[in-house]
Amino acid sequence: MDLALLGQRLRHQRRAKGMTLDDLSALVGRAPSQLSLIENGKREPKLSLLQSMATALEVPLQDLLRAEAPTRRAALEIELAHFQESSVYGALGLPTVRAGRRLPADALESLIGLHRELSRVLTEQSATPEVARRANASLRTEMRSRDNYFASVEKAAFDVLQSVRHSTGPLSQRGILDIAGQIGFTLHWVSDLPNSTRSVTDLRNRRIYLPQVASGKGHDPRAVVLQTLGHFVLGHNDPVDWGDFLRQRVEANYFAAALLMPEKFAVEFLREAKADRALAIDDFRDAFGVSYETAAHRFTNLATHHFGIPVHFTRVHESGIVYKAYENDNVRFPADVTGAIEGQPICRRWASRTVFQSEDPYSSFYQFTDTTAGTYWCTVHVESTRSGEFSVTVGTPYEHARWFRGGDTTRRTVSRCPDPACCRRPPSSLVDTWEGHAWPSARVHSHLLAALPPGTFPGVDAQDVYEFLQRRSPSSAS
Structure with missing residues (x-):
């Protein structure tokens, strides 16, 4: 409305x-x-x-x-x-103009004209990856409208579990092999998978090739298998555009999580924890033997739909840049003119960033943050990867913190973002000392300047994939 x-x-x-x-x-x-x-x-x-x-x-x-x-x-x-x-106007730090009867018609026309031109200029400046960012923002809006709960995917996962007679608890490796066989695929772990892929499926010979993953890499190799199988269970065809590609990826990831953490058992676990006022992503993770991020994502699937708890989720690099984000609790993420959140710097006062300054960032970390949209409670986990450290955050409005372990924390910060004076402008003492005396050499990532990668699947080198399949094809071996 x-x-x-x-x-x-x-x-x-x-x-x-x-x-x-x-x-x-x-x-x-x-x-x-x-x-x-x-x-x-x-x-x-x-x-x-x-x-x-x-x-x-x-x-x-x-x-x-x-x-x-x-x-x-x-x-x-x-x-x-x-x-x-809009977040763009909020970042300017300008006052809000009330468009009441006292505002002359010509002044209103002028303000609208200025806003339209500002929007046009900013849109042109972000034209290179604009299509992907707009598609992602649109997808996030859809996820928010359904509280990140996909009933059709839950049903597909339930039917698959029924077909292999899985009746209790977490999904085992044996269960995954049974699911693959039920769908008509065999699984093969190889060492020469193309660098641009997470898996490759040979549709002619019904083979799924997966990477040989050593232990301790910080992610669950089972998820890659189930994500790949999800594309076929959910009836995905070759993606026609960025929107279709991103939607398929979200649905496949959701499907994998729904198999690793089946809805019936996950909801029972969470209901008991909520009754004890001891909801904890750590416990949710340990109960099903998945990664913390998988548990955090799964929690966002179920928390609002089943328990009426609005939530937000972020994955933020130690540099402060948002890699993933979702919300249905009205928290205000930073966003560009297209509505894209990924790639934006998050407020330095938020738990996603203050965790990196704590004495022990790898222990349980909880924080209340007073923001312009209200007070939020967050629980944060830090994980190390080859690309640096990331914080994975699950948050909820103040009144729902009572259901969580750590909801009684005394750690509290104040964020005034998008007001630039909050954390985007350096302190005046540093400005006085260094303004005009610094020349940083910025690190530019070439993919930020690239247009949409060629091919049906963005970012995938088709020649590498075809050469790989040619090497691995049973007909070639004979």
Whole structure:
């Protein structure tokens, strides 16, 4: 629901009837201040209240929920409100302009024109990887709308487990081999898999080639097998664009987690932990023998759908750059003009970054953070990889912290981002000392400048894959 649009339609209908807020308040039994918040797009009303207001205004409920603004002036005011809610505008540190009656029409037109031009310029500046970033932002919006719970994928995973008679607990290696056989594939672990791939499937000979992974690499090799099988169980075809490619990857990853941590047993485990006010990603991980990140992802699949706990998740490099992120708890991640979060620097006051300054970053780490969107509690785990250290964070609004182990932590920070004065501007003492006396040589990653990689599967060298399959094909061996 577009709250700004709904508010404009309510105000238009009220004024058309010659009513004041006090008049409407008397008819619906709500304080004028509450109705004012709704008309200003600051509060989402319940459906019962909307129906009461429609009755009081003598209009069909559908009229209040129509998708177009009641007047051109209202449409401009709504557009201005949306522009000013964006992270791009917030980063400028400028005050919010109220588009009320006192704002002249020409001033409103000028503000909208400036915002449109700013949006156009920023969009042009980010044109190289723009398609992928927009597709990823769109996918994240869909995931948020369904609380990151994919019922169809859960059903597919359940049916697969039923087909191999898996009836309890975590999925074993034997179970994975049975699943592969049930789908009609054999698994082969090789040492010469192309560098650009996680697995390669020979559809002609029904073989799946997987990397020989030594222990201690920090990830679960079972997940790669199940992700690959997921593409076939879920009926994926060759991706037609970035959006299709990213959606398939999310669904395959979800499918793998749903097999490694079956919904029935995972929900039972979490329900008992919640009853004890001892929810912990560490315990969830250990109970099913998976990686911490897999457990964190799986928790986001189930926490809101089954327990009504809104959450956010991040994977952040020690440099402060976001690699992965998801939220349905209204936490405000940094984002570019396309809505992309990945690649953005996260606030230095957030637990995802303060964990790296703690005395023991590898122990359990909990923190409350006061932000412009409210107070959030987070639990963080640090893992070491070949690309450096990463923090994996699961967070939730303050009122839900009571269900988690560590919800009584006294560690607390304050974040004012996107206000640049929070952490993006150096302290004035450092600026006074070093401004004009520093010349850093930036490290530029070539992939940031590259266009969409050629081929059906982005980033994969088709020649390497075909040569690999030619070497490994049973017909070639004979």
